[in-house]
Amino acid sequence: AVLSREGNVPDGVTCSPFEHHPLSDGHRFTIGPFSIETRAVLHPVEAYGFRITAGDAVLAYSGDTDECEALDDLARGADLFLCEAGYIEGRDDRFTGVHLTGRRAGEAAARAGVGHLALTHIPAWTDPAIPLAEAQEVHSGPITMVRPADILEVTV
Template sequence: MRIHVIGCSGSFAGPRGAASGYLLEHEDESGRTWRVLMDLGSGAFGPLQSVIDPADLDAVIVSHLHPDHYLDLTGLEVFWAYHQRDDLPQLPIHAPRPLPERLSAVLGRSGNIPAGVDCEPFDHHVLEDRRRFSIGPFDILVREVLHPVEAYGFRITAGDTVLTYSGDTDTCAALDELAADADLFLCEAGYIEGRDDRFSGVHLTGLRAGQAAVASRARRVVLTHIAAWTDPEVPLAEARSVYDGPLELAAPGAVYELDRADRAA
């Protein structure tokens, strides 16, 4: 499995990159490469196009409906609806139930069909806690996590490798379940200890992300969703104070390769 960081800035697009977006790739037994996009937040559709032709996407999964995680789906919808190719199928979008009406509201229309076309570009599928589904070689477990809006984290298995994506969450048991023995734990660390203690049930700090990694025995941790106003070395140091495994910061353009050798190690 390959994970491309399209954007990883927390809460809004930052001066050095877009908000959340991660492209997953994996080859099935026939050699076909499947491509699943995980979140497409503000500013992320632009850099996505430098990595792949968006027409090659097989599906999108959306953790929650804050703009930094879904807003650039408006651009993807325009791309899909008005593309010069007329053979694009409906693109499956797995997201919280309100997504279609949110997109229509942003685009200032009634209904889900863009002007001038005769069908919806997206095929909407509703996420629910504990739902399991597959997209090609990807097997996906969904758990609801702790955030001010309906929000989900994902445990994604492909072959012998496991990726866990926290989405946006504070400490919760579901997160530990999702990350159990994960080969890569892509974990948000939007807050820092002390400065953000007045907020609860919103984001992890670096310390709490590290504690989640310890509790779940995650094999490797990549911290993400750090806002532009935060020195990323602070949550990194917080996580490192409790977690002694491989640990790094997400960066736009980074690519992570997971394979059987990683699990064997």
């Protein structure tokens, strides 16, 4: 729709190579061994977080969000919580409903009892040590600052 196309396939393609399902809050679906739940999270435009389960392993992904109940629900008990921390306290914390600070990401991880917090979505103009330190002040579990091309394992 954004590209003013009709149907689910790009111009010049005669069939869809995959199924397309719009996301919605509380949507649940399965892909292979993965059970996936989406939750609408707090952001100025429609945005979703994901909870992905395979066997006993759980990966939660915040998507773009600020603190909200849906984020806590997604992260609850996750083995790995991939969480954005695009803002920092004292500089960006006056903006609410857009992104988490490192501190707010750490607080969400602590409330949810996650096994491992992995911070991501750090803008180029932010020293990654700042959101990391903010998260470490409020979350005592393991925390990783995600870098490009990192591979993170979900361990139970």
